[in-house]
Amino acid sequence: MWPPLRAVCQRVCRRSVAAVLSKCFRHRDANVSHFSHSAGRSAQACKALMYRNHGDPSRVVQLEDVGLPPLGAKDILVKMLAAPINPSDINMIQGTYAVVPDLPAVGGNEGVAQVVEVGSQVKSLKAGDWVIPKDAGLGTWRTGAVLPEDDLISVPNDIPLLSAATLGVNPCTAFRMLSDFEDLKPGDSVIQNAANSGVGQAVIQIAAARGINTINVIRDRPEFTQLSYRLKAIGASHVIKEEALRKPEIKELFKTCPKPKLALNGVGGKSATELLRHLQVGGSMVTYGGMSKQPVTVPVSALIFKDVKVRGFWVTQWKRDHSQGELASMLDELCSLIKQGILTAPACTEVGLQEYRAALDTAMQPFTSNKQVLVM
Numbered sequence: 001m002w003p004p005l006r007a008v009c010q011r012v013c014r015r016s017v018a019a020v021l022s023k024c025f026r027h028r029d030a031n032v033s034h035f036s037h038s039a040g041r042s043a044q045a046c047k048a049l050m051y052r053n054h055g056d057p058s059r060v061v062q063l064e065d066v067g068l069p070p071l072g073a074k075d076i077l078v079k080m081l082a083a084p085i086n087p088s089d090i091n092m093i094q095g096t097y098a099v100v101p102d103l104p105a106v107g108g109n110e111g112v113a114q115v116v117e118v119g120s121q122v123k124s125l126k127a128g129d130w131v132i133p134k135d136a137g138l139g140t141w142r143t144g145a146v147l148p149e150d151d152l153i154s155v156p157n158d159i160p161l162l163s164a165a166t167l168g169v170n171p172c173t174a175f176r177m178l179s180d181f182e183d184l185k186p187g188d189s190v191i192q193n194a195a196n197s198g199v200g201q202a203v204i205q206i207a208a209a210r211g212i213n214t215i216n217v218i219r220d221r222p223e224f225t226q227l228s229y230r231l232k233a234i235g236a237s238h239v240i241k242e243e244a245l246r247k248p249e250i251k252e253l254f255k256t257c258p259k260p261k262l263a264l265n266g267v268g269g270k271s272a273t274e275l276l277r278h279l280q281v282g283g284s285m286v287t288y289g290g291m292s293k294q295p296v297t298v299p300v301s302a303l304i305f306k307d308v309k310v311r312g313f314w315v316t317q318w319k320r321d322h323s324q325g326e327l328a329s330m331l332d333e334l335c336s337l338i339k340q341g342i343l344t345a346p347a348c349t350e351v352g353l354q355e356y357r358a359a360l361d362t363a364m365q366p367f368t369s370n371k372q373v374l375v376m
């Protein structure tokens, strides 16, 4: 999960999140009937997983009825279809993430929704379109919402539901990290830890599509062999246990595979240090997550003798710093890979909104190789 970054951008993020939430919940009770009328019977039960305090997600999150505001001229009425439970969602509820919404807040940052009705001045979307959030903090764990057109971006509605629901964060992160830090050519190598995570699986698939080798590090577990087969089936070149990084046998691997130009670190601690040791001279290590909650230690020798670059990446910041056109073009490329069957959603367990407590508990367990996805 993420180290606490709260101080860094709390103030900036609070404003945008608060604006969205206050808009969504203004005139709460008066608007349930408006939503029911507009969206038809299926949307009548407008429910949301809300939290009023930060803390343990399975304790502070409650399933509540929420009303919706009237549809403004530039608003979109959506029916949420599916939304994953990501580590950042958990951290946000715990109050330790870089984006901390004003409370009460609706959980969830990612997901796919179907447009039900559009305001009179909306030009870019129509009923039936599928949309995903452009930014973090939207509160996707709910059955319906009225949102500003500018907060949403369309995705094709003929891709698998789970791919659409998990498209906006992890595949975008993988895509950017493979594109923006090193000039990777076919035949080059990338090493990554947390290789079975949502990000890790997207890295494997996008890299394989570009002819890039991946060395994938996962924690040991009883079903290591099965997981290794599964990752190889989606394009992993090598799958190794964390312990193997420290053993001399790793030298064998580099007899047939070039030393990596890029290391992707979603774990931190010793695991990150080991990735650094295997980088090419002048290579980059990009940290995007800190699941072990341990700091990254950079050996002096890696800096002096290998001049490695130690970088970081946050997809939320990338989206804020880049135009809608750049985001749309990346999503087009990713959706094209999805349609060709090259990029698939990570292994997911679909759960109903009512089963949220068990799903939140499961999402916090180690060695859960299935992502929990709320299907509304």
Ligand SMILES: NC(=O)c1ccc[n+]([C@@H]2O[C@H](COP(=O)([O-])OP(=O)(O)OC[C@H]3O[C@@H](n4cnc5c(N)ncnc54)[C@H](OP(=O)(O)O)[C@@H]3O)[C@@H](O)[C@H]2O)c1
Binding pocket: 001, 002, 086, 087, 088, 169, 170, 173, 194, 195, 196, 197, 198, 199, 200, 218, 219, 266, 267, 287, 288, 289, 290, 291, 292, 293, 313, 314, 315, 316, 346, 365, 366, 367, 368, 369, 371
């Ligand atoms: N910077 C960004 O823009 C960005 C974007 C997306 C995600 N992230 C971050 O990336 C990380 C992964 O997210 P995700 O949605 O891909 O995760 P996910 O699919 O839920 O998977 C979690 C991964 O973390 C691993 N893990 C958990 N605790 C660990 C530990 N103590 N040591 C080593 N590995 C551990 C798990 O391995 P096991 O299977 O062995 O338990 C699993 O591979 C999170 O920290 C998330 O916040 C960052």
